Amino acid sequence: MRLVFAGTPEVSVTALEAIVASGHELVAVVTRPDAPAGRGRKLVASPVAQYAEQLGGVEILKPVKPSDPDFLARLKEIDPDCCPVVAYGGLLPQAALDIPRHGWINLHFSVLPAWRGAAPVQHSIISGDDVTGASTFRIVKALDAGPVYGVLTEPIGPKDTAGDLLTRLSVSGAKLLVDTLDGIEAGVLQAVEQPADGVTIAPKLTVEDAEINLKHPAQQIDRLVRGCNPAPGAWTTFRGERLKVLATAPTDDELAPGVLEATKSSVKVGTGSKAIELVTVQPQGKKPMAGADWARGVRITADDQLGSE
Known part of the structure; x- marks a missing residue:
């Protein structure tokens, strides 16, 4: 099939690589326009665009909006059989x-x-799910509501971050996508409408969503930290500045919510249940570091707490 692939971030590139290696003909990619990045805020092409540039012979389309008349006209001229999206x-x-x-x-x-x-x-x-996965479906106007072609499942480990899980799913999902395209081309795969029950919504996480409430139970906080890693990064405050928390570990210690306890080898903070160890943190404007190293550097006092302004 003649394909036009649509995708933007790094997680999309794995699927694009699989499509290039398949028997399908990739004629163009659609991606978001170049965006400012880095300290210089220079315009940088998306990971998908950068990969496509290396391929040669693949047209790269970067419409400001997919409703742009020029983009729609060019897509009609290309006349793809199918447009896979990641x-x-x-x-x-x-x-x-x-x-x-x-x-x-x-x-x-x-x-x-x-x-x-x-x-x-x-x-x-x-949310504490034990299993997640990936699905291929035909896009319709309603959000992610189209009929499904294929599904795979993936267990969520107790230490998995969103980054870990996305990395694994990008690989298994790439194979699922190519298998789906193969089945569509062969005429042996039919999409099945989604059930009406079991619908949940996953909006983009904001920085506000990632704020840690230390009155919540330790397990709930750990899930927030893992779910927000690498982005937007779960955070709390220390001496009036934001402190990102990138990894925690459970303890059996009892501390009041927000209260800190530091030793040479670790730093712990109280929650609504048991205290948690701050394994990896990132102070504002600095690189990630071990929680114990951060605690030694700031010289925690008896008056210091997390989450207090």
Whole structure:
């Protein structure tokens, strides 16, 4: 099949690589426009665009909006059979959805209809799910509500971060996407409508969503920390500045919420249940570091707490 791939971040590149290695013909990619990055805020192409540039012979389309008339006209000229999508990040209008004869096929990192939306893996961890997965489905106007072609499942380990899980799912999901495209081309795969029950929504996580409430139980805090790693990064405050918490570990110690206890080898903070160890933290404007190293550097006093302004 003639394919136009749509995707933007690094997690999309794994699927794009699998498509390039498949028997399908990749004729173009659609990705978000170049965006400012780094301290210099220079415009940088997306990971998908950078990979496509290395391929040669693959057209790269970067519409500001997928509803742009020029983009829609060019897509019609290309006349793809199918448009596979992984984390593109743009809202596709019906005019775009109608162009490829086999539609736009999205690889979504959840077992639909659970966790429709922009941050399915993060919400799955934060909510305490034991299992997540990936689904391929035909995109319709409603959010992640289209009929499903294929599904796989993936257990969530007790120490898995969103980054860990996305890395694994990007690999297994890439194979699922290629298998789906193969099945569509062969005419042996039919999409099945999603059930009406079991729908949950996973909106993009904001910085505010990632704030740690130390009155919550330790397990709930640990899930928030893992679900927000690497982005947006769970955080609390220390001496009026934000302190990101990137990894924690359970303890059997009893401390009041927010109260700190530091030794040479560790630092602990009280929660609504047992205290947790701050394994890895990132002070504002600095690189990630071991919690014990941070505690020694700031010289914690008896008056210091986390989460207090």
